[in-house]
Each structure stands twice: as structure tokens, then as C-alpha cells.
Amino acid sequence: MQEAIAGVLPPECELTKVELEGPQVVVYVKNIQAFYSDENLITKIASKVRKKVLLRVDASELTPPTKSLARIKELIPEDAGVQDVKFDPIFNEIVIEALKPGLVIGKGGTVLKQIVLNTGWSPRVLRAPTSPSEIEKAIRNSLLVASEERKKFLNSLGKKMTLNSGSSCDWIKITMLGGFKEVGRTCMLVQTPRSNVLVDCGMNTDTSDPARAYPYLTAMNLALEQLDAVILSHAHLDHCGFVPYLYAYGYDGPVYCTPPTRDLAILLQQDCLNVMNSEGKGCPFGEKDIKKQLNHFIVRDYGEVTDVTPEIRFTFQNAGHILGSSLVHLHIGEGLHNLVFTGDLKYGRTSLLDPADTRFPRIETLIIESTYGGRKDLLPWFNDCEARLIQLIHETIAQRGKVLIPVFAVGRAQEIMISLEQKLSAENVPVYIDGMSKEASAIHTVYPEYLKRNIQRRILQNNSPFDNPMFKHVVSKERKSIAESEEACVVLAPSGMLSGGTSVEFLKMMANDPKNSLIFVGYQGAMTLGRRIQAGERDVPMLNEKQKLDSLKINMQVHTVEGFSGHSDRSQLMAFVRNLRPHPQRILTMHGDENKTDDLARSLSHMMRVEARGPMNLDTVRLR
Ligand SMILES: [Zn+2]
Ligand SMILES: [Zn+2]
Numbered sequence: 001m002q003e004a005i006a007g008v009l010p011p012e013c014e015l016t017k018v019e020l021e022g023p024q025v026v027v028y029v030k031n032i033q034a035f036y037s038d039e040n041l042i043t044k045i046a047s048k049v050r051k052k053v054l055l056r057v058d059a060s061e062l063t064p065p066t067k068s069l070a071r072i073k074e075l076i077p078e079d080a081g082v083q084d085v086k087f088d089p090i091f092n093e094i095v096i097e098a099l100k101p102g103l104v105i106g107k108g109g110t111v112l113k114q115i116v117l118n119t120g121w122s123p124r125v126l127r128a129p130t131s132p133s134e135i136e137k138a139i140r141n142s143l144l145v146a147s148e149e150r151k152k153f154l155n156s157l158g159k160k161m162t163l164n165s166g167s168s169c170d171w172i173k174i175t176m177l178g179g180f181k182e183v184g185r186t187c188m189l190v191q192t193p194r195s196n197v198l199v200d201c202g203m204n205t206d207t208s209d210p211a212r213a214y215p216y217l218t219a220m221n222l223a224l225e226q227l228d229a230v231i232l233s234h235a236h237l238d239h240c241g242f243v244p245y246l247y248a249y250g251y252d253g254p255v256y257c258t259p260p261t262r263d264l265a266i267l268l269q270q271d272c273l274n275v276m277n278s279e280g281k282g283c284p285f286g287e288k289d290i291k292k293q294l295n296h297f298i299v300r301d302y303g304e305v306t307d308v309t310p311e312i313r314f315t316f317q318n319a320g321h322i323l324g325s326s327l328v329h330l331h332i333g334e335g336l337h338n339l340v341f342t343g344d345l346k347y348g349r350t351s352l353l354d355p356a357d358t359r360f361p362r363i364e365t366l367i368i369e370s371t372y373g374g375r376k377d378l379l380p381w382f383n384d385c386e387a388r389l390i391q392l393i394h395e396t397i398a399q400r401g402k403v404l405i406p407v408f409a410v411g412r413a414q415e416i417m418i419s420l421e422q423k424l425s426a427e428n429v430p431v432y433i434d435g436m437s438k439e440a441s442a443i444h445t446v447y448p449e450y451l452k453r454n455i456q457r458r459i460l461q462n463n464s465p466f467d468n469p470m471f472k473h474v475v476s477k478e479r480k481s482i483a484e485s486e487e488a489c490v491v492l493a494p495s496g497m498l499s500g501g502t503s504v505e506f507l508k509m510m511a512n513d514p515k516n517s518l519i520f521v522g523y524q525g526a527m528t529l530g531r532r533i534q535a536g537e538r539d540v541p542m543l544n545e546k547q548k549l550d551s552l553k554i555n556m557q558v559h560t561v562e563g564f565s566g567h568s569d570r571s572q573l574m575a576f577v578r579n580l581r582p583h584p585q586r587i588l589t590m591h592g593d594e595n596k597t598d599d600l601a602r603s604l605s606h607m608m609r610v611e612a613r614g615p616m617n618l619d620t621v622r623l624r
Pocket of ligand 1: 234236321344
């Protein structure tokens, strides 16, 4: 590869080395001025080596940090709002955190180019959250501290990926390890003669039965060391919750996902660990495993084609479900087979995200979620459901009651916050936000390019809807006084299915008062407390203060407003498949109760005139 690159580079660039860092190639030169005399050089190298190419200046030519810092200050405009500048001598990078990264980058990257030309350091620009975020700070620091370890990992992964290249791929199979004919623990193994790749590795946090909580990893008949990669569709725990376990038991390969998925996954896993430990359940992984996983993330934006093994490459496309959620397009065996795995999918209007993409270069097999795949699973229009939610809140507030809305901290919380901000901010109704929603919202402001245009614009103008003063973040000692005060208010608290978390704490304190309302806005999993109350139970088992089993009477009003879901309803799922281009030749359904996966498969088969079915966990399907 070094020879190939040397052939393209003019000798005056003084190429010193070529390194592989995971799926990308890094070219080190001494003379950066000479390199930039040809604008198209990077593109020429990339098309020669058919990989993503990064350029770095050889360490011997880097300007010392203090001098570089002074130059950088002159180059970056004042109003970019630079918050922090750190040097990373392992990657020859300078990490610049700013409120307005666009100004650090400059028009067409002009400022960045000046930074490299003047200092030699390659700038990496990060957006600062609009409100302080502990999790962003922790992730950014940990990554910097672990640079040396990360570099070693990326170099050895790069070498490993070149082995076996060019050998032929004559079969492809997938094995369903979790999340088929059920919701939770989504996990699928993709295999070719020389690749073993997991797509998603989730955990079902709504059950205490270990036989139903984790994917069937032992059924792989592989040691975890033999896995080549994990690819994540999105950050919800039923898709990524079990990844740290892999690191606890011998896996040390990469996890591919979008940048927001990485940050949200760390947030949710950390919270899950804290909750499980505090409830005395014990968690199958520890903090050090989450940290080890963090050092093995390789992030990719939508549309970037990335080699995972010599036989498998993938591209993420927008899934419309939560921040950073992806449809995973796998291209296997140099054109032999193309598979699209939807993860969770929204093909409809939401306040936060654009609907899922439907255009792919090729698709032979589609694996699609079916949470709302049943014949009767039709959700109301978004505007109607938003109006209904506001009406219910108004009614409760008018009788000086309190509204409890159990929400997932990531996704539903932000959707509801945007609606409340638009419809209630003039009315001085306090909205208490509990749990990690504050951190999750801050992460949203770090990646505005993943959000809908109007929200993106507001964040860029430093007017993030999540920072509206109507939202009051709850600290744990305030919960009791919020629940017991006379103040009419709205409380958003996780978990969304009342399966633990502070929504249950609030429920216990608010359930008795008929002036209060409980409003469900998201999917309620089978067997969860949320589903039972939604179905009409008004006397539910509950642990009392002495941790003894007692019962809780639900005297508060109970409502369901379902159109806020981040999942497609039945008609949206059908429309998504109808509008997919090209059409798939085979459809497999997943991520739904048994009757829904079967029902959706039957209807899709009829509509598309292709083979469609809902496989079970542990089924293997040969694709080629
Ligand atoms: Zn999800
Ligand atoms: Zn899911």
C-alpha cells in the first residue's frame, strides 16, 4: 500500500510512513505545503487504495504546542466560542471544542487547512453542548487519556483486516440470537467463510428472568475472541445493552456506530449498571467493561462506506427512530448479497427527526422491525396526538392536579419536550425532567446535524428547545416535595414502561390522588407494569418502603396517547417497504410480539409478492 501511495504522491511531499488505523489509511508526510499544492491529492489516494484516507504531518515537523496554540488563536475567529483546545501527540491531532464548529472549520474547510499548514497538527473539531454535560466531558476526556491504547488497537485491527483479502466468499448465513418474535435483546450474527459479525447486541431490561434477558451468545459456537466486529443500529439498551459483557468475557474487536449512538449508549449503559446495582440485581458487566468498550468504538456518519472484514462492508442510513439511529446496509462478498437491517424504524412525522431513508444501492434481503406490525396497530396522526396530550395536560392542570408521563430518557423525552415547549411555554406550567433526560438532551445539542432542520437551526442559534427555562431538572431529594406540593405541574421521568426508575417512584407518590393523571406516550412491553395499568389494572403489586410486597391502588386518571411513538405503525411499516428502492427479494420480520411479526410478514409477502416470514430466535437462514 505504501508503494501504491508513493506512486501517486509527488516526491517533494516527503512521505514518511503509511499506517492502517482500523478501516482507514493514514498517510504521514513531512512537507504539508507540497501536499496541499494539489487540491485533489487525498481523493486520488483514496480512489487508489479504496479506503478512507487521513493525512497527518510527521511528528518531527510539528510546531510545539504553546507556539501552535498562539497561531491557532489568530486563525480561529473570536465568535467561534472555543471552549477547549487539547493536543493529542499520539494521533498528531489537536482537539478543538467550540460552540460554533462551523467557524473553526471555515468556508470549505479553509480555517482547518490554515491550522494544518501553520502548525502541522491535524485539527479535530467537536461541538460543545449548549448546556454543560457531564457525560460528554467524561467521554471526551477518556478517549484522550486512552489515545495510546486506541492507537495500538486501531493499528492491529488494520493489519488484521488485510489478512485473507481477495479470497472468495461462497456462502453467507445469518443466525438470530435475540429479538426475534419478541421485543428486547436484539442480536443477529452474520457469517461468511472468514467473517463473524454481530449486528446489535441488546439486553431485555424488562424481565428478571436471565433466560429471556440476554441474547443466545453461546449458540454461536464461537469464542467471543473469534468475533470480528459488532455493528450497532442505535443506542437503546435492547440493541446495545449487552455489548460491555462481550468485553468482560474476551472480545476485543471494534464496535461500529454513529457518533451520537456511541455517546447515548455509554449514557444508557452506565445508568443501567447504576440502577441494577442499586436494586441489588447485579449487572452482568461492570464499569471497567463499559470503559474498555469506549476505547473500541469506531464511529461513522450516515453514508460513509466502511470495510469491516475483507468480505463485509457496511453503510449507515437514517432510521428516523432516535438521535443517531441507523438502518444498517451490509454489502457482503463483493456484490454477492446486500442486506438491510432496520433496527428500530420511524417512517413518519416526528418533531425531532426526518423519516427513515428508503433509497439503497442494492437490497436482496430486508430484516424489518414489527413492534406495531399487527393488523390493528394504527397510530393516530401526529398533530392529533399532540393536541390530545396538550388537552389532557390542560384538564389536569385546571383541577390543580399533576401529570406523570413515563418516558424513555432518550428519544421520547426529547420529542415530548419539543411539543411541550411549543404548546405550553407561554402558560408558566412547570415541567420537571427527571433521570438522564438532561444529559441525553445535551447530547442532542452536540449533534444537531442529525436532527430536523428547524431544531438544528435553533441549536445552532444557541436557542435549543431543551434549554427553555420551563424545564426544571429534578435532583433526587426534590422528588417528594414535587409530588406532595400543591403545585400543578408535569413530570417526565424514566423508565417509559414503569419497569423501574424514577417514574415508579413518582407513581407511588401520585397514584392515590384522582386529580392527577398518568399519561403513556410510548410502547409498553408485555409483562411490564406499564402494560398492566394501561390494560386496566387498578390494584398493582408494588414494593413498599420496607421493600415488602404490597399493593398500590391507582386512583389517578390513566390515559394513553400513542402517536408519539418512535416506531412506525403498521401503515408506516407497509409504506416504508412499498417505497424502498430497489425492492427486496426476501423479507424477514423481527422486534415484535409473535403474532405481530407473523402478521406483518404475511401482509408484506402479499403486498410485495416475495418470500416473507418471521424467524424465531436460534433460526439460521442461509442467504447465499
Ligand atoms: Zn429503539
Ligand atoms: Zn428496540
